[in-house]
Amino acid sequence: xxxxxxxxxxxxxxxxxxxxxxxxxxxxxxxxxxxxxxxxxxxxxxxxxxxxxxxxxxxxxxxxxxxxxxxxxxxxxxxxxxxxxxxxxxxxxxxxxxxxxxxxxxxxxxxxxxxxxxxxxxxxxxxxxxxxxxxxxxxxxxxxxxxxxxxxxxxxxxxxxxxxxxxxxxxxxxxxxxxxxxxxxxxxxxxxxxxxxxxxxxxxxxxxxxxxxxxxxxxxxxxxxxxxxxxxxxxxxxxxxxxxxxxxxxxxxxxxxxxxxxxxxxxxxxxxxxxxxxxxxxxxxxxxxxxxxxxxxxxxxxxxxxxxxxxxxxxxxxxxxxxxxxxxxxxxxxxxxxxxxxxxxxxxxxxxxxxxxxxxxxxxxxxxxxxxxxxxxxxxxxxxxxxxxxxxxx
Amino acid sequence: xxxxxxxxxxxxxxxxxxxxxxxxxxxxxxxxxxxxxxxxxxxxxxxxxxxxxxxxxxxxxxxxxxxxxxxxxxxxxxxxxxxxxxxxxxxxxxxxxxxxxxxxxxxxxxxxxxxxxxxxxxxxxxxxxx
Numbered sequence: 001x002x003x004x005x006x007x008x009x010x011x012x013x014x015x016x017x018x019x020x021x022x023x024x025x026x027x028x029x030x031x032x033x034x035x036x037x038x039x040x041x042x043x044x045x046x047x048x049x050x051x052x053x054x055x056x057x058x059x060x061x062x063x064x065x066x067x068x069x070x071x072x073x074x075x076x077x078x079x080x081x082x083x084x085x086x087x088x089x090x091x092x093x094x095x096x097x098x099x100x101x102x103x104x105x106x107x108x109x110x111x112x113x114x115x116x117x118x119x120x121x122x123x124x125x126x127x128x129x130x131x132x133x134x135x136x137x138x139x140x141x142x143x144x145x146x147x148x149x150x151x152x153x154x155x156x157x158x159x160x161x162x163x164x165x166x167x168x169x170x171x172x173x174x175x176x177x178x179x180x181x182x183x184x185x186x187x188x189x190x191x192x193x194x195x196x197x198x199x200x201x202x203x204x205x206x207x208x209x210x211x212x213x214x215x216x217x218x219x220x221x222x223x224x225x226x227x228x229x230x231x232x233x234x235x236x237x238x239x240x241x242x243x244x245x246x247x248x249x250x251x252x253x254x255x256x257x258x259x260x261x262x263x264x265x266x267x268x269x270x271x272x273x274x275x276x277x278x279x280x281x282x283x284x285x286x287x288x289x290x291x292x293x294x295x296x297x298x299x300x301x302x303x304x305x306x307x308x309x310x311x312x313x314x315x316x317x318x319x320x321x322x323x324x325x326x327x328x329x330x331x332x333x334x335x336x337x338x339x340x341x342x343x344x345x346x347x348x349x350x351x352x353x354x355x356x357x358x359x360x361x362x363x364x365x366x367x368x369x370x371x372x373x374x375x376x377x378x379x380x381x382x383x384x385x386x387x388x389x390x391x392x393x394x
Numbered sequence: 395x396x397x398x399x400x401x402x403x404x405x406x407x408x409x410x411x412x413x414x415x416x417x418x419x420x421x422x423x424x425x426x427x428x429x430x431x432x433x434x435x436x437x438x439x440x441x442x443x444x445x446x447x448x449x450x451x452x453x454x455x456x457x458x459x460x461x462x463x464x465x466x467x468x469x470x471x472x473x474x475x476x477x478x479x480x481x482x483x484x485x486x487x488x489x490x491x492x493x494x495x496x497x498x499x500x501x502x503x504x505x506x507x508x509x510x511x512x513x514x515x516x517x518x519x520x521x522x523x524x
Contacts, residue, residue, distance in 0.1 A: 053461035056452040105467040122453035179447040180454040185464040241476035316426035351444040352437035
């Protein structure tokens, strides 16, 4: 232990003697680690948010296809699906999109049964600054915070929006809480009757059917039975939805990671160039150490400690910096790239999802290649004749 | 006259400076370890805080019927990638620019798109040969 401490002290002294080189390498490593960590932090955090929510989804979602695209489905199909063994409930849902040209984007319009006790309990849990929409009064709406801010509305305010050739007056009665902002930023939630009017969904039809099963593992079997009864339907399985999301973020994160590859390669070239070129001073230093009795192993150990100290500090600065950038500053710049182009961003309050093990792997990925790259040239010099090294003839 | 100084003040102060530097370096390393530990602690604290909101998240998913994150409202395909026309990034306008940064280069694996449909497997193509 004492010997290792002495070697670490010597290694730190060596790093001081080559302060410029040490700083340049540490800084480059910090930059590369920062970029890769930020992508990892952001991707994992978004994926975690989706996973928190996925358990509540219906087991199956049944959509009608027309001309290869989702179309309205007749509500009467609900009875056929509910009769299948294992189906607890098949609920018609009315939801859709409302395009606003000045925003160049869509709002998500969701209709709910505002008389339903369970719906009112859920609404009371997730909305604030107002009251719940009433089924007796037309046009009452709960909005996501980003949507309300876009329209410039406070609870109690009203706005009239064009719906086809007519107009619809909406009164904001509540805003969704910030903790569910990732799901509700662009949502306009209203009574089912208002949603039908807003989205032009005729009575007897709905957007899709949400199917809940007694045994979720039987989803594939029930999906096949539904497909037999409704040949033109598309059945979306909850597990497949989760898998799609995972793959979407894998793809986006992977693509960003791939974009960072040139920076990583440039860094590796820099490391190789800096560490393989053992300078005259370093050769003399190794010569002196060998002359005063150091073994080759001691020289290599001291060199490893020196490189490990530089790499660890650089990587740690990069990782901590990325953490502050993503979870403190909310990833300006990177978030927009990862999310895609939009004009209605949710307030990004993410929760870290990367665990200690992954952090350790990230640290090792930065430190180990750095240490190994410096070992070979040091070994080549350390095995030379000390006199030759001191005289500068080898 | 021998150009040699027995006492070099700068040389005598070097070991002290080196010791200070090593001390600073060690403190720097310890600070790095401490900041990584602090980061882990903060992450665990934030996670436990988020767990308290699980009931709200589940309630909002029950209300909306979908767990898709409202990250991008620019097209339906980006808003609800799990249930809105998977793969049809161009449905919102003819020759529209694909806003999904990944979609510009890479698509979803085919088995995912195939898996979205629970329809019976499509029989192999019947080729007509002369």
